[in-house]
Amino acid sequence: MKSDIEIAEEAEVWPIQQIAEKAGLKTEEIEPYGFDKAKINLNKDRKDAPLGKLVLVTSINPTPAGEGKSTVTVGLADALANAGKKTMIALREPSLGPVMGLKGGATGGGYSQVVPMADINLHFTGDFHALTAAHNMLSAALDNSIYQGNPLHIDQRRVIWKRVLDINDRALRHTTIGLGGPTSGVPREDGFDITVASEMMAILTLSTDLMDLKKRVEKIVVAYNFDKEPVTAKNLGVAGALTVLLKDAIKPNLVQTLAHTPAIIHGGPFANIAQGTNSVQATKAALQLADYAVTEAGFGADLGGEKFMHIKVPKLGKAPDTVVVVATVRAIKHHGGQALADLNNENLDAVKKGVQNLQQNIKAMQRYGVPVVVAVNRFTADTDAEMAIVQAAAEELGAKAIVADVWAKGGEGAKELAEAVVEKTAEPAKFSPLYASEDDAKVKLNKIVQEIYGGKDVVLSDKAEKQLASFAKHGWDKLPIVMAKTQYSLSDDAKKLGAPKDFSIHVREFVPKLGAGFLVALTGNVLTMPGLPKHPVAMDIDIDEEGHITGLF
Structure with missing residues (x-):
């Protein structure tokens, strides 16, 4: 069986100009980054363009057994395109932390991938590096202000702006800086978060344009002064410089699936420590260019799904027309108490217990008045009896459960799922947020x-x-x-x-x-700087003399 990266390297990749043309982008609206990727800079005349249908893909609570949410997202989009629907994908950019840590690559899998797989998982177009630089420039300006006589009267004990790094490094969670004598700064406690937890990342993904980004950067609270009043990036006088560092990173990135469906990948906040969705600009562009925009929210419906509804929808100006909740029989059995080592064995009792997690996530999304479809990502060890329990649990709540086999079959394996999504998006959605903005x-x-x-x-x-x-x-x-x-x-x-x-x-x-x-x-004890596992994925990644990469899944 071929690995994900072997499949990706053997794929026929179209020139990015051809993908742009397929998406309906004009020549002046793309800035190519080599052969197969580009930045998108939409013309202002598209500002009021009508929006297509929005499909949000989320999942049950993730397990080590895997759910394959990104793989289903890509497979579903390819299936919609195969059915003659003009379709685009909007995804997050992978972080080097999990790529080199526990999770590995995050561009889908098998024959439902976005490419160039290795580039997207590694440095891509440099967005995360720009974010890291901008964040740490603000950190440097903050400590320099304290060192240069502290004109803003910053209380070093009340600094809340940490530094960031896009690598899992637990040793940097808590640090002491400014050691080494009078010329090395003022000593204080500090620490590092992972880049995707940075407020800069949240700002990038929620900004509607460059000037909106600048206004947001100005508002960042970095510390409090001795009167316990907030100190902001604007007070430090560097908001303009930070915006300059992010002037290219704010532009969404265009790539393609293995089946040449246009895909926009931009921004990458985690859903467990941030808002968990790609940028407003990326999703908005997909909605303006296509009849169906398929996007995803990180982790389960309780995290990424909920945050999509309350954080992103107001900025996007559109709610999902359908929500797809991804599950696997394996993950459901794990939620039902079955050990990881035994997941290939049929266990109907574990399925019956585990489907309660699926049902809670279905109800969570139905709470917003949006139709829900369940995508059961099939594995070879799944039995018909187990599958029947899952489908019955979904149907009990009025959500149809569709089996998808997208890893092995690509879009062809999501044909029935695409049909169900088209059917549901035709139904009137009556979006209703969970809480009012004026609630405390x-x-x-x-x-x-x-x-x-x-x-x-x-x-x-x-x-x-x-x-x-x-x-x-x-x-x-x-x-x-x-x-x-x-x-x-x-x-x-x-x-x-x-x-x-x-x-x-x-x-x-x-x-x-x-x-x-x-x-x-x-x-709880949720961490904003993850650590590496005992055997990180980085130990399996390698490259040969011809530049072929292995180990990225």
């Missing part, structure tokens, strides 16, 4: 926990309670909420699989991200 933070938190996770309530630490009181003085207490929570469970305990009940979510602290326009609620 506690109301928003409780609604997310009770209606999306199926839990009981939210418990705030003393620090979080004091923060909300302080935020209210600044008018920040009614901002949308981004939950930083484990992706593996509906609760904040990664070990509670399936669909736990009567649980509380514990918020230990909030991080205000005014440029992005939301509050991040840190729950």
Whole structure:
């Protein structure tokens, strides 16, 4: 059996100009980056172009067994294109952290991939490097201001802006900087987040244009002064320079699937620690250029799906016409208590228990008044009896479950799924958000926990309670909420699989991200700088003298 990268390297890749023409882009609207990728710079006359149908792909809570959400997204888009529908994909860019860490590549798999696979997974068009540079330039400006007499009266004990790196490096979570004497800065505690957790990433993906990005960058709160008033990037005087560093990164990237369906890949915030969706500009461009735009939200419906609805939809100006929830029998059995080593063995009891997780994620998405389709990503060990339980569980909630075999068959393996999606998008969607913008933070938190996770309530630490009181003085207490929570469970305990009940979510602290326009609620022990596993994927990646890469899955 060929690996993903072997399939990708053997594929016939069209010149990016040909893909642009297929997408309906004009010559002046693309900036080629070599043979097979380009930046998109849409003409202003497209601003009021009508929007196509929007299909959001999300999933059950992920497991080590794998769900294949990106693979289903690509396969579904290719199937829609095969059916004669003008289709485009909008995806996130992979982070080097998981590519080199536990997860490996993130461009789909098998015959449902976007290419050039290796480039997209590695440096691509340099967007993440630009973000990392911009973020750390702000860090440097902050510490330089403290060193140069501290004119803004920054309280070094109340600096909230960390540095970032797009590699999993647990040793950098907590650091001390400024050591080495008077010429090396002012000593203080610091730390690193992964680049995708940076507010710069959130800003990039939510900005509508370059000037909107600049306005958002100006609002970034980096610290508080001795009077406990916020200090911003604008106060430091570097917002213009940071915007210059991001002037190319803000433009979406055009590539293609193995079947030559145009794909836009841009931005990459994680869904467990950030908002988990590709950029507003990327999705908007796909909607303006195609009849069907297929996009995805990170991790499960409880994280990426919920954040898509509350963080992205208001900026996009359009809600999904259909939501596809991806599941596998293997993952469902794991949620039902079956050990990973035994997942190839039929276990109907585990399926019956595990489908409760699927059902909770279906209900979470149905809560928004949008039609839901379940895509069951098929594996060879799945039995008809197991599949029947999954389909019955979906149908119990009025959601049709369709079996897809996209890894081996590409778009042909999602033909029935595409038909179901077309049928559902024709139905009138009555989008209704979970909470009102004027609701305070506690109301928003409780609604997310009770209606999306199926839990009981939210418990705030003393620090979080004091923060909300302080935020209210600044008018920040009614901002949308981004939950930083484990992706593996509906609760904040990664070990509670399936669909736990009567649980509380514990918020230990909030991080205000005014440029992005939301509050991040840190729950449990979720980390904003992941670590490498005992055997990281990086140990399996190699290259030969002819430049052929192996190990990227």
